[in-house]
Amino acid sequence: MSDLFDAAIAAERRASTLLCDRLRSTEPITRAGLNAAMVEAYGGTDADGFWTQRDSFEILEHALAHHLQFGPYPLLKLSDASAACDLLERLPTQTVRSEDQIEWQQFSTPVDLAAVVVLLANLQNDDIILEPSAGNGLLVAHCRSYAALQLNEYAPVRRARLRHVFPDAVVTGHDGATINSTLANAPRPSLILMNPPFSRSVGLGADAHAAVRHLQAALRRLRSGGRLVAIMPDWFGPSARMRDLFETTLRDVSVRTSVRLEKCYLKHGTSIAVRLFVIDKVPGAAVPATIQRGSIRELIKALTIHERADLVVTPPVTPKRSSSPSLFRAMKSSRAEPRPYHAPARNNVLPVSYTPLDTAAPLLDQVGVYLPYRPSRIVFDAAGEHPTALVESVAMGSIAAPVPGYVPQLPERTVSERLLSASQLETVVYAGHSWTQFLxxxxxxxxxxxxxxxxxxxxxxxxxxxxxxxxxxxxxxxxxxxxxxxxxxxxxxxxxxxxxxxxxxxxxxxxxxxxxxxxxxxxxxxxxxxxxxxxxxxxxxxxxxxxxxxxxxxxxxxxxxxxxxxxxxxxxxxxxxxxxxxxxxxxxxxxxxxxxxxxxxxxxxxxxxxxxxxxxxxxxxxxxxxxxxxxxxxxxxxxxxxxxxxxxxxxxxxxxxxxxxxxxxxxxxxxxxxxxRALSFAGVEYEILRHELTPQQITIYDAYADAWAIIHRNMERALELTAVVDGLENATLNSGAKAAARSRFESTKQRFFGQLLLSMKLPTVIAAVEYHLAQGQSVVLQLVTTAESILNRRLGDLSPDERADLEIDLSPREYV
Incomplete structure (x- = not known):
């Protein structure tokens, strides 16, 4: 078996060498020419079972990756991508797919699209490049200078080809959707180029969200300030159906370029449309308008290469430990020494280690009707305190929970990086403990x-x-x-x-x-x-x-x-x-x-x-x-x-x-x-900001109060005219209608005066905000309403001419 495998590898290498020679010429590679190279290398035809048509296309891609490594054309500016378009036109159309190709969604990146991806990446000499689903290496083969190259490919045969083409690269074989964990020991990349499987996942088979899983894992793996260029399925965009998933995935990053491409995969045997995103891992900005084109030649005229962001050096996470503070005053005693912190080597799933207490932990000092909260029967080996001190009522705090027997299994970083506090981990323990029991x-x-x-x-x-x-x-x-x-x-x-x-x-x-x-x-x-x-x-x-x-x-x-x-x-x-x-x-x-x-x-x-x-x-x-x-x-x-x-x-x-x-x-x-449990108010102070109504504001308030009184009287008269009440006998004829009308009136009146008073208080509030900002303090304002529903109703009533010259009144008069 080993001899047969070695012979197959040797034949593949001979075919790749022959095809590389033909790629260096300017002649097209036809199907007949491709088959001739395969027959010469393998010593027989596909009809004799020496190779398959799918094998010929895979080896052609292998030869193409070799060819691109020697820089057949410059790739310095976007117009250089036209040379890649010329190369693609010389290649035969892939018309045969294997079961493995369909199973693992192995559709390699066309060379012209790969050239655009590398140009938009704005490659730097000190980049550590990662491609999470590298295939035959056509995407990264355009890259010329970099500090290190990491290639991940799940399929073993393609992985072997990558080692042959990129001998200096680190080649791994993990599921691309888990690379943030499985590549935890490797240096974090500053640049990721990716063309993930669109609808198949390892262990899941058919998976409509496979590409998103790969993209989210890659974004987590990327260094802060790094760049990611991704080829994604056409449905991944801000459409009505997928808006939530799209916005959640790109919530903490900035999309620099958004492209929709049609028919760019014709040479690879499919007419599928794709989207191309250039993403920087920096605080989010609005997604730019999508550029839509039918070919790479049309696209390169509309693109811009954006400057790279500065890479962020992330300091090691420090533990957050504190002694128990009092409840209603700031703590003045010195803080407890932090326990030693060891950065995780991997994000393994490990038992959450803790020591159960046969004797409940002692109660802390009571203040008022509250006790500082502490896990009564558990001491975790590594968990930190909750970011803000917690309390519970004296009645609840005086009761100890039972000794649990359940040990959760969680990713190591949830504990080591304090993603869950000790109090939150206690919930996981006791929930698991209760779920081992039955009524x-x-x-x-x-x-x-x-x-x-x-x-x-x-x-x-x-x-x-x-x-x-x-x-x-x-x-x-x-x-x-x-x-x-x-x-x-x-x-x-x-x-x-x-x-x-x-x-x-x-x-x-x-x-x-x-x-x-x-x-x-x-x-x-x-x-x-x-x-x-x-x-x-x-x-x-x-x-x-x-x-x-x-x-x-x-x-x-x-x-x-x-x-x-x-x-x-x-x-x-x-x-x-x-x-x-x-x-x-x-x-x-x-x-x-x-x-x-x-x-x-x-x-x-x-x-x-x-x-x-x-x-x-x-x-x-x-x-x-x-x-x-x-x-x-x-x-x-x-x-x-x-x-x-x-x-x-x-x-x-x-x-x-x-x-x-x-x-x-x-x-x-x-x-x-x-x-x-509840948050403690330790160290919290408050004072009331009072606004004195001006004579003009008092006059406005009184005028509106008189207006609502008129509305009230007219409403009562309307109830008589509509036979809801009988004015002569002072009797109610329809109690439900009467209650509904009065409820609507009172609720509308309350909303009106609520907004009126809010607008009157704003001068004082704004002055206070400016004062605190000048003192270097932070100010948080709570929005009670954004008036979004009113705005939508008013916009819906406007004609196209009125929309062109917007003048909308969103004052409380809407309620009147």
């Missing part, structure tokens, strides 16, 4: 309602975990960490449910911060309600309104259950879980009300996936009993509890008021099922 008994979903019925032939339901942290504790980061722990354990289907579509960006931010790819999180709305979800693995992002939606015989809930499968054991993260708080119904302003549909759907999802690892996240978990009615996985009612069902639990706890809720929260923490 007492076996159950089946009730045929009616949202309950579970005990049944001997039923299934065991896995316990859940409740994260009740307040703002600033990083609930999203903790949800992402819990999903990542399970992802790395092989559970690659997970569900993230949140309040609205705008939070998709936050979810992707937290997921990518821990090492995931933005493309791993896909919104359920990408697929129609009556279609099965083709996503083989990933995190489905679902909003509560989407979860409850249905059309005809199809529902999002059933679509989600079908995707998860009966044996689903992944994480269901209910972010903003209080959105399900209406599942039990109750007394409202207009009397008794039924359970909310989104709460019901949230509970039904839990009931239909008994093996799911359920994580509730809400800052208002223990504030009202209905905010626990959806938490069916905490074991608050049912077998081996004091309450036979949820209805009894709600009725009894409601009688006990807030004190009973506090006891429930304490018991849940003692069982390791609940935690609730």
């Amino acid at each position: 007492p008994g076996r159950f089946k979903p009730s045929k009616e309602g949202v309950g579970l019925d005990e049944a001997e032939d039923g299934r065991a339901y896995r316990k859940g975990y409740f994260l009740g942290d307040g703002t600033g504790a990083g609930k999203g980061r903790q949800v992402a960490a819990c999903i990542l722990d399970n992802w790395l354990a092989g559970r690659r289907r997970n569900i993230w449910i949140s309040k609205n579509e705008a939070l998709l960006e936050d979810a992707r931010r937290d997921w990518t911060a821990l090492g995931g790819l933005a493309a791993d999180i896909q919104p359920l709305s990408n697929w129609k309600i009556d279609q099965p979800i083709p996503l083989d693995q990933g995190v489905l992002f679902v909003t509560y309104p989407t979860l409850r939606s249905a059309r005809g015989d199809h529902s999002r809930l059933q679509q989600l259950i079908d995707w998860a499968g009966d044996d689903f054991e992944g994480v269901i993260g209910f972010d903003e879980a209080h959105e399900m708080g209406g599942v039990a119904g109750g007394e409202g302003a207009l009397g008794k009300k039924e359970g909310s549909q989104q709460g019901i759907c949230g509970v039904l999802l839990q009931n239909n996936l008994p093996g799911a690892r359920v994580l509730y996240a809400s800052a208002t978990g223990a504030s009202e009993v209905n905010n626990l009615a959806y938490a069916v996985r905490l074991g608050l009612w049912g077998p081996e509890t004091a309450f036979s069902n949820r209805e009894q639990f709600i009725a009894e706890i409601r009688k006990g008021g807030i004190a009973a809720m506090e006891l429930v929260a304490r018991d849940l923490k003692a069982l390791g099922l609940y935690t609730a």
Whole structure:
């Protein structure tokens, strides 16, 4: 076998040498000429089985990479790329594809497109160049001078060719989507040139987002200030469907050039259109207008080579450790010595090491009704403190959590680089600990309602975990960490449910911060309600309104259950879980009300996936009993509890008021099922900035108050004229219409005066901002509204002539 392999390599090298000689001439290489070279080198024809037509095209690319290494034409300015166009026209069209080529999306870069890529890269003599999917080396073969060359190629045969053409390069064979981890020991590149597979991934097979996974990994690998030039699929752009993924991927970088090219791959056997991006790893700027052309010759006249940014030298990450501060005053004692920090050699997945405490850690000094927070039963070996001190109530702090037995597996850098604090890692430990347990008994979903019925032939339901942290504790980061722990354990289907579509960006931010790819999180709305979800693995992002939606015989809930499968054991993260708080119904302003549909759907999802690892996240978990009615996985009612069902639990706890809720929260923490921390206000000071109304402002306010009084009187008269109320008998004839009208009036009036008062206060606010900026201080302003919806309505009403000369009034008068 070894002799046969050596003979094949020798024949390939002979064919490559013959083709190199023909490339140095100015004659075209026809199919007949290519076949003749192959017959001469291999000693037989393709019909005799000595080689295949696909082999001939691969060896031609191998010879072409050799030829380009000797600089057959200068490549100093964009017009030089026309010589590459001439070379391409001399080559035969590739008309045969192999199964391996299709399997691994091996479509090499045409020489004219490769020349443009290298020119736009603005190569520097000290560049460390990386090509993550190098193929036969046609993209980097144009590069003349550099400090080092790193070539990565997954296919072994192509990898061997790279070593032959580029003997001084470091050649590796990793999955291009994982290079940020697998190449961790290599120097970081300052320039990356890439043409990734568009729709196939290692281990995944068909993968619509393969190119994005490769691009995101490359951007992480690139040095700060470095440049990346990427050939991407045509769909990767700011279109309506892909805008979120596009903007998330390029959020922290600057796109210098954006190009769309048609028919540039005709010589390689496909008419696919592609996009070309020049990206600098510097703080983001607006994406430029896309240049669209049909050929490289047309394109080079429209391009500009941009100057390179300065490379940033990143200092080593230092640990962040602190002693426990007091709660309401700045700490004056000296800080604890930082523990030694060792930079990670690789981003391996390792157990999160910690020491369990048989005796709970001592309580820290109480201030008011709060205690400084500390993990009561865990001491992590390397984790740092939370960036801002955390506290918990005295009632909760006096209860110690149980000794956990679960050890998470996370990427090494999440601990060594303090991507998760000790408090956040504690959540991952206890969530994993609770998910190893099951509720007492076996159950089946009730045929009616949202309950579970005990049944001997039923299934065991896995316990859940409740994260009740307040703002600033990083609930999203903790949800992402819990999903990542399970992802790395092989559970690659997970569900993230949140309040609205705008939070998709936050979810992707937290997921990518821990090492995931933005493309791993896909919104359920990408697929129609009556279609099965083709996503083989990933995190489905679902909003509560989407979860409850249905059309005809199809529902999002059933679509989600079908995707998860009966044996689903992944994480269901209910972010903003209080959105399900209406599942039990109750007394409202207009009397008794039924359970909310989104709460019901949230509970039904839990009931239909008994093996799911359920994580509730809400800052208002223990504030009202209905905010626990959806938490069916905490074991608050049912077998081996004091309450036979949820209805009894709600009725009894409601009688006990807030004190009973506090006891429930304490018991849940003692069982390791609940935690609730909040930010400390240590060192925070505030003072009120008061604005004195001027006589003119008082006059304006009074005039508008009189105007609203007139509107109020006229509205009451309108209610009489429309038979909503009877003015003679002072009786209400339609209570619903009357309540709706008055509610609309009062809410509009409040918004009007809110904006009016805000505008009156602005002179004082602006003066204060200017004063603090002059003192070298930072100023943060919270925007209550951007008036975007009003602006969109007003723009929609304008004619083309009015749009050309915009003059729009967005003042509070809109409400009048």
